[in-house]
Amino acid sequence: MRKAITGHKAVAEAMRQIEPDVVAVYPITPQSEIAEYYAEYVHNGLVRTELVPVESEHSALSACVGAAAAGGRVMTATSSQGLALMVEVLYIAAGLRLPIVMALANRSLSAPINIHCDHSDAYLARDSGAVQIFAENAQEAYDYTIMAQRIAEDMRVRLPVIVNLDGFTLTHTVQPVDLLEDEVVKKFVGEFKPYSPLLDVDHPVTWGPFAMPDYYFELKRAQQAGMEAAPGVFLSVQREFSQISGRRYLGFFEAYRLEDAEYALVVLGSTAGTAKVAVDELRARGMKVGLLKPWLWRPFPAKEVGEALAHVKAVAVLDRAFSFGTMGALFADVASALYPLEKRPILANYIYGLGGRDTTVPELVHVFEELPKIKKTEWALRYIGLRE
Amino acid sequence: MKEIRWHGRGGQGAKTVSQILAQINIREGKHVQAFPEYGPERSGAPVRAYNRISDEEILVHSGVYEPDIVVVIDETLLDSESPTEGLKPDGVLIVNTRCSAEEIRSRTNFPGKIIAIDADRIAKEAGTGFPNVPMLGAVVAVLGTDYALAEAELREALGERLSEEVLEKNLKAFRAGYEAAKEVAVGRA
Numbered sequence: 001m002r003k004a005i006t007g008h009k010a011v012a013e014a015m016r017q018i019e020p021d022v023v024a025v026y027p028i029t030p031q032s033e034i035a036e037y038y039a040e041y042v043h044n045g046l047v048r049t050e051l052v053p054v055e056s057e058h059s060a061l062s063a064c065v066g067a068a069a070a071g072g073r074v075m076t077a078t079s080s081q082g083l084a085l086m087v088e089v090l091y092i093a094a095g096l097r098l099p100i101v102m103a104l105a106n107r108s109l110s111a112p113i114n115i116h117c118d119h120s121d122a123y124l125a126r127d128s129g130a131v132q133i134f135a136e137n138a139q140e141a142y143d144y145t146i147m148a149q150r151i152a153e154d155m156r157v158r159l160p161v162i163v164n165l166d167g168f169t170l171t172h173t174v175q176p177v178d179l180l181e182d183e184v185v186k187k188f189v190g191e192f193k194p195y196s197p198l199l200d201v202d203h204p205v206t207w208g209p210f211a212m213p214d215y216y217f218e219l220k221r222a223q224q225a226g227m228e229a230a231p232g233v234f235l236s237v238q239r240e241f242s243q244i245s246g247r248r249y250l251g252f253f254e255a256y257r258l259e260d261a262e263y264a265l266v267v268l269g270s271t272a273g274t275a276k277v278a279v280d281e282l283r284a285r286g287m288k289v290g291l292l293k294p295w296l297w298r299p300f301p302a303k304e305v306g307e308a309l310a311h312v313k314a315v316a317v318l319d320r321a322f323s324f325g326t327m328g329a330l331f332a333d334v335a336s337a338l339y340p341l342e343k344r345p346i347l348a349n350y351i352y353g354l355g356g357r358d359t360t361v362p363e364l365v366h367v368f369e370e371l372p373k374i375k376k377t378e379w380a381l382r383y384i385g386l387r388e
Numbered sequence: 389m390k391e392i393r394w395h396g397r398g399g400q401g402a403k404t405v406s407q408i409l410a411q412i413n414i415r416e417g418k419h420v421q422a423f424p425e426y427g428p429e430r431s432g433a434p435v436r437a438y439n440r441i442s443d444e445e446i447l448v449h450s451g452v453y454e455p456d457i458v459v460v461i462d463e464t465l466l467d468s469e470s471p472t473e474g475l476k477p478d479g480v481l482i483v484n485t486r487c488s489a490e491e492i493r494s495r496t497n498f499p500g501k502i503i504a505i506d507a508d509r510i511a512k513e514a515g516t517g518f519p520n521v522p523m524l525g526a527v528v529a530v531l532g533t534d535y536a537l538a539e540a541e542l543r544e545a546l547g548e549r550l551s552e553e554v555l556e557k558n559l560k561a562f563r564a565g566y567e568a569a570k571e572v573a574v575g576r577a
Contacts, residue, residue, distance in 0.1 A: 004407070004414040004422070116426070137449075169449050174410040174422035273447040360450040 002178050007138040007170035010177045011077065011103045011163070012037035014145035016047055017185035020101075021072035021192070024052040024063035026082060031057075032105040032171060034077035057082040061089035061100075068098040069207040071197025073149075076100065079167060080107035083121040087128060093160045094129025095223060096208060099152035100160040102130075103145060106269065106320075107167035108355045116356020117167040119268060120321040122297075123329050129223060130160040131230050132298040134268040136254075138175045141165040143247060144295070146180075149189045150237045156229035158195070164297075166270040168356065180245060188244055227299045234296055252301035253294040255308055257283060261290030263371045264309060264345075266334055267318040268294055271352070271359050278364035289368050297330075302337035309338060314346040314371040318384070320353045327381065335377075347377045352384035359384055389442040391452045392527065395471045396461035399431040401520035406437035409524060412533060412541045413439075419446045434469050441531070457530060460484060461507070461523050472498045482526050482569065484508060484519050489572065503530065505568045514561035521558050525565025535566060 005013070012034050015023070023042075025035040042051045052067075054060045060076055068074040078086055083104055093100050106122055108114040122132060131151060135141035141163060148161040165171060180188075196205045211219050231252065238249040254272070257279050258264055265275050272293035282289045292308055294301070309315055317335075319328025326332070331349035338344045350367060353359045363384050370382075392409075396402030403424040410422035421440040427433070438452045454474045460483045465471055472481060479500045483492050484507035492502050505526050507519035514522075521542075528538045542562055546555050 002414060004411040004420055166449075168423070168426060172423055172426070173449075174407045174420065175446070176414055176419055270449040273449045276447045358451045360453075361448060 002176055004174050005138065005177050006033070006172055006174055007135075007141050007165050008033040008105070008172070009037060010138040010142040010179075011145050011165065012041070013177075013179055014142045014185070015075055015103075016041050017180070017182050018073075018075070018146065018149055018189050019047045019186070020049055020075040022050050022052060022064070022067035022074045024054055024060045024067065024074070024076055026055070026057045026060045026078075027053045031082060032077055032079050032103070034103055034105070038077075057085040058089060061086040061093065064100045065089060065093050065096065065098055068093070068100050069096065069197070070199045071194030073153075073192035074098075074100050075102065077103040077105070079105040080109060080115070080121050084109060084124060087125055090125055090128045090130055090160065092208070095219075097158040097223065097226060098160060099149075099158055101145065101148045101152050102160065102162050103141070104162050104164050105167045105171045106164050114355040115167075117169050118320045118354045118356070119164070120354075122162070122164050123321040123323065125162065126298065126329055128160075129227070130162045130298065131157070131227070131234075131296075132162045132164060133295055134164045134297055135170065135295075136270055136272045136293060138165070138170055138173070138177050139247075140295075141170060142177055142179070143241065143245065143249065146185055146188060147237050147241050147249075150240075151230060151233050153192065154229075154233045154237075155195070157226050157233050159223075159226050159230065164269065169270045178245075178247075184244055188241065230299050231296065231301055249295075252296040252304055253292050253308070256291040256293065258290030258292055258308060258312075260288055262288040262313045263368055264290045264292060264312045264315045265318065265364065265367065266292045266294070266305075266309075266315060266330065268297060268320065268330060271318065271320070271364075274359060274361055275364050277361045278368060281361065281365055282368050287368065294330075297333075300333045300337070302333070305334060306337040306341055309334070309345055310341050310343065312345040314348065314374055316348045316350055316367050316371055318350045318352050318367075320351075322351060322354075327379065346374055348374050348382055349380075350382045350384050351386075357385050389440060389444070389446070390457065390531070391455045392439040392441070392457045392459065393452055393455040393471070393475075394437040394439075394459045394461065395465045395469055396435055396437070396520065397431075397465070398433045398435050400461050401518055402435055402437045402461055405520045405524040406439050408542060408545045409439055409527060411545055412528065412538045413441045415537055415541045416533060418442060419444060421446055425451075434465055455479065457482065457527065459523055459527055461519055463487075466492070466495060472496045476500070480530050482523065482530065484523055503569050503572055505565060505572065507565060510564040510568065511561050514564065515557045516554070516561050518561075521561045522565030522568070525562040525567075526569035529566045529569035538566075539563070
């Protein structure tokens, strides 16, 4: 059924259909409307979820960790500073291999106080051990929230999964979303299978034990194995989801008019949509340009990204956050992916859209027009839409 | 693709009607976006909301800078907000005002089509007090949307939050706005 709803509502609807055992949220700003909608579902008896309103985002994720270790299917949502406060516990969730699914309404981090969209919150959690997926629109946010459940819970992965959707641009914009039937979603995510749950008192286990120099390293290596298994699981979940939804999710990224492109852009999230319009405009003028939009950001599909960009003359990588003191994080990913190749495209790194700064089609057209003039890859940031 | 910009004040329901318009357009089988401009949210502060309506999938996620239609729910914003900025010269300006369209033209110097509607009076007569719904009716008329379809969606959207009595008053205000816009268009088509 097609509905005109916001990105927040789309994610809340996916959560309603998944109907986790526990949702723990901090119910005031910088929380999102996702928690508000979900609280309404609980209040109206649409779901049997135990909603735990806590006193901080740190506690929200802590409650999620406890509930997941106890044996429940657990979800939460956050944004910006909220994620910042959660990060300590996010590392613990990943280290304990707890399949918590979290929607992250991407918003800037203070200071200065801003509240608008950028990716500094997602970048903060980059090395946390959570799988991270980016959505271009509310439809993808809905679809990936459902897929995330299966990826997180796969026994080969067993890790928290973050579904990123751009704050305001997607979360507060009403747009068309095709919702699946409740039963279809329930069947797709299936029954939750707890692993050594704390509440199984006949089989007592310890969660979160000490691990000294003799074992810590091996446990972290095992966690990395979970990450390494995620791409394969991601692809098989995508395939299955494409079948039940009729929507096409094939691969770690969407390659838009990239096959014969001479110049390409790599960008996460909603700006990829705007970039498609720029690509179409330039194609109509005869310029061979294309786009690579990663869906899966962590783990980063380096080999596939390298192969997809190998034939391009120059690539602009757009980062919607600083990694202060070095190049953008996505740029570093793409550069690493291309390094093993004998023939590599020239790379340029653009920082854009911080704190909700709008990024327009003409600005992205300008980036494409600038690319042929760049003669070598340089350790220098460029900016889109910045007053200097 | 048609782009619309709404100018209102916090509490007048610009965002609400922009979202209902998106639901109406979806019912027509169109692709849509509706989004407000967020700043510090205070009652009475100038707010803007936007719609995009298209037969094709809408990929662009940037702001709206050159709208086809501008809707001014609060007349005082004509002076403080330059609502015709970027409005296409062959576009449509819809203003909630007691003035005539010609008076609005001389105040704004806008060369395109102007629709002057006394939405405050319509809302008062209908017993709702909110000018946003009659202005929505005017936009639906300008877009040429099927009236019955639009009314059915409005009934569903408002029915979730209003009593039957208040809903009927709103539908009356909606119809009056729709009819007025059909009658009073002045200037280029």
